[in-house]
Amino acid sequence: MANVLIIGAGGVGHVVAHKCAQHRDLFHTICLASRTIEKCRAIAKGIGGPLQIEAVDADRSDAVSALIRRCDADVLINVATPYQNLAVMEACVQTGIHYVDTSLDDERDWVKYDYSDQWAFHPRFQKAGTTGVLSIGFDPGVVNVYCAWAQKHLFDQIDTIDMIDCNAGNTNRKFATNFDPETNLREILADVIAYEDGAFRTSPALETRRTFHFPGIGARETYLMTHEEVLTVARFIPGVRNVRFWMAFNDEYLRHLRVLRDIGLTSIEPVLHEGHPVVPIKFLKCLLPNPADLASESQGITCIGCLIEGRKDDRPRKVFVYNNCRHEDCFREVGSQAISYTTGAPAVLAARLVLSGAWSEPGVYNPEQLDPDPFMEEIGNMGLPWKVNEL
């Protein structure tokens, strides 16, 4: 029995809190904290059984440390915004508890796209005898584990990995983002970094297209995009030559996105308005629907997976390892849409594996560095069953 502290009360925090509450055999006490305690209270209302709620400024590691001590946490699941990862990791290492997050840390005023600062915690976690699992949502996260599992069981040598992501769901809105608009628009519009022919290459956003067939959905046009798992999978899957991330966008979404970008509304540089600085992308966020509010009206399915090519027993092999998730099912189970669900559920499993000893090596790790088997055995029970198609 252990105590868990969840930081972040957005859509993913909602799922993580629900999933932890479904596993009270392992999580003795659950504490949910956020900058805005009302958001925690709203989530707590929908959960059966006790849930402690707290207000915390996660940019301050001393405040997080104090909170960790107050709720006597053994593991912290960080699903707030990615700007706070380093402060939260610092608090975990100082208090000697395990750490789990779902996305690469970032800076508010520039795009970082580099794990160095989080990896730098490795020796300190080793010394503390605790484990940090980085970026264990769905993508990054589950897809990294898919790669490690394929490497272990399906291939002698992997050459190419195309991670593909399609949300074929609909809402009633003309334009809405799948998750936090600021984070989402920043990553979509960032210069693309892909690993090709054994080297990282940069290209402009939203220019390289490819059509993929998504099981359960059909053929969809996708765009090469920057995503953090490309950085780590290229590094940790031995001998891989190509690692790319592709996301499907429909034409309407892109039409809106391009206009907003061209006009400057996705900029993170403040603009002076009536004597006060206003950051365009933050202002845009005020206007766009809160993704959590779209949960009840989201319909349809998502498909995220890894298309992996390589050799096995001296013969070429190509497989697609993937998950389908239906928005309506997620809403029935935990009151969320599939994007939040597929991100939150893996983080809870990671916390469980860390606590149970399956992923207990001290240090800081990306998911593909850890043994994929216990994760692949359990992730179906956590709500995200997987399939392998031999191609």
Place this chain on the structure above:
Amino acid sequence: MSNRVLIIGAGGVGRVVTHKCTQAPGTFGAVCLASRSREKCETIAQSLNVPIRTAQVNAESAPEVVRLIRDFEPVLVVHVALPYQNLAIMEACLETGVHYLDTANYESRELAHFEYRQQWDYHERYRRRGITALLGSGFDPGVTNVFCAWARKELFDRIDQIDILDCNDGDHGLPFATNFNVEINLREITAPGRWWEQGQWHTCDPLSRELTFEFPGIGPRKAYLTYHEELESLSRHFPEVQRLRFWMTFSDSYRNALDVLQNVGLTRIDPVDYEGRPVVPVQFLKSLLPDPVAVSERYQGKTSIGCLIAGEAKGRQKRVFIHAPCDHQASFREVGMNAVAYTAGVPAATGAKMILDGKWSSPGVFNLEELDPEPFLAALPEFGLPWKVQETVSDASAERTSQPAAGKE
């Protein structure tokens, strides 16, 4: 007494009017340019060859405008600031006994709606005070109203249909920019389309009716049915006309950008909370978009605005397009502003001349079609806008409706 003129408003149109007034010293005496920002007035003053006075004024406050009028003692106030300020300035002119001229219909900040009623209500008081107010002395409204009056007087025995067509074929090379004040521009084109036909107003969804018109010197361009303020005054002063419409061209990319901005709520005029402070989306958009004055320099191409008028003359059907083409770069070279500001500012100076020369001296509040078109049209080319009459032009009734949403009001 010299013909002193007070110009209020130091945006693009204010710049053009100030240049034009100071280019005609025979008509205009000393000029004072006033605005909320004196700095903007100074910038314009420095671009002139003759000295002018500048002043800071909050034009939404009638007492402040009265103080400025008493201090400078003009015979006429030319108001080219924002349409929110019309009533305060008209009130100040009435109190001080000074003529008034504007280029756009009064509008309240809170409601995207305009009508002449509140300004027309000043007619009796202006008449008794012995002063003249010219409403809408820009290009459209303004010159277009004079074209209609002239056509009725000189070309037609009976006018049946008037289609006002406004084409800005300029290209500024930017992804999105508006031609004049962003907020006013967006308010205008996001409103439902509205036209006058068979003695009634009709409405349709915003930008849902379009036609393609061959603009002289430009070529065929797609224009959308838009409500524009001169339709109100023309419907009143041309009761015999069966149908009155206004059409404006927008490029596909402009429409696309506008559609996206509407979908995400950036054209809203109600405030949203941004980090504890209220921010009005359309005003933030204004801060984000390039300043129309800055866009001016980049503009290439022409504008063409005119009236397509159909009716009967000497027992035969007749159709004419009366229009004035204007070139962005030529305008910019002359006064440092593009053709959109130029075509609004030149008629304001021309209207001011009509008042100062005593050609339009009836006391009261008037739209331009109520006055004698001849002296105005004679002076317009001298101020920089030659105009033309094109006979036997193609029919504008071949419009398409993209949504069958038209209905009577």
